[in-house]
Amino acid sequence: MNKSTISIDIHLDENKVPEQINWTATDSTADMMQAAKAMMVAFWDAKDKSALRIDLWTKDLMVDEMADFYYQTFMGMADTFLRATQQTVLVDEMKAYAKDFYNKFREIQLKENK
Numbered sequence: 001m002n003k004s005t006i007s008i009d010i011h012l013d014e015n016k017v018p019e020q021i022n023w024t025a026t027d028s029t030a031d032m033m034q035a036a037k038a039m040m041v042a043f044w045d046a047k048d049k050s051a052l053r054i055d056l057w058t059k060d061l062m063v064d065e066m067a068d069f070y071y072q073t074f075m076g077m078a079d080t081f082l083r084a085t086q087q088t089v090l091v092d093e094m095k096a097y098a099k100d101f102y103n104k105f106r107e108i109q110l111k112e113n114k
Helices: 063-085 088-112
Strands: 006-012 018-025 034-036 038-045 050-057
Touching: 018 038, 018 050, 038 063, 063 088
Parallel strands: none
Antiparallel strands: 006 018, 018 034, 038 050
16 A cells, blocks of 8 residues: 655744745655645545635735635636536536636726726
């Protein structure tokens, strides 16, 4: 049996707000820790039938970067759901929502920056 390990280091400020997120994985081609400004990790607890999540972002993550991160995460979740279930109708709806979310975000940003 093969084993893969993912390591995540979170550097916090004095108020325990993430300043830096670094990660590495044994199956990665990178030989050094990789920097990230945000992360989402979810585990499925089959016994309790609930999702356990860790969502963190650094204090220097810009709002537009968060919107990009969410858009890409929504799209990735849709792709994963398709591979797992073959439910194309639901996947199409998820992707349509992701696009609508991102377009609305951009509209709001344009209005706020006038």
